[in-house]
Amino acid sequence: MKVIRKAEARDLAAVLELAALLWPGHSGEELAEEFGELISDPKAAVFLAFLAGQAVGFAQCQLRQDYVEGTDSSPVGYLEGIYVREACRGQGLARELVRHCEDFARAQGCRQFASDCTLSNTQSLRFHLATGFREAGRIICFVKEL
Template sequence: MTIHEVAEKDLDDWLQLALELWPDYDAADMQAILGTIDQSPREAGFLARDERGKAIGFMNLSLRIDYVPGASQTPVAYLEGIYVQPDRQDQGIGRALISRAEQWAREQGCTELASDVLFDNQLGQAFHKRSGFTEVERVVFYIKQV
């Protein structure tokens, strides 16, 4: 398996995996989001490929300068999304992506890597705990029309 930063030749594979993780997005909107990440000096996308070169996972990272719960400095390296195809999970690919995220964070001058998981995503929460993340806050957001 290899993990590398997304390049031009990877855009279609990155898009396909992102749509698997976030199926509520349409392809054009997701393509625009990934294009913004690809062009940003404060964001990065990484792909995991198997020994045959097939894309099997990805992660998106950013440098956040806004408030990040539990962070002691700014900017903070932030794991914006991580995904490994279901048939390839529990093979160390997610952990390898996190190791690469930690390396990227250090390269950006950060000493912390932050992330978030939806409240009902038990699988994601368990993955983060196994990967060495510490839970720092739980929040329920509300909105009201006025």
């Protein structure tokens, strides 16, 4: 049975396990601190997808007040991250997670919903386009040591 619901404090371990798969470069402590706050933040939402009672995917969204590329309103709902275990992909779970995030943003008064991915992440680009996003622009970021 498929269930998608907003994560609660009791779900933190499941969220952290999935978040570590999406962002392996972040420490467990960093993720625990961030998601511990996000789960209780009224301007953010973390949704979990369950199959047969096991958490197999998550999506994190937040309200952004700052400028978001390609938008003309504020606040903007923003898909910060989404992940579904590889063995569970192709069942529409990610699409449903995005829909829950959009519903959350709409309920917060947002008229627009945005996201991003790196230029090299073609899988994410295809996913975003397949779920109704349109490309708003491309950027190249720079840095130099001082």
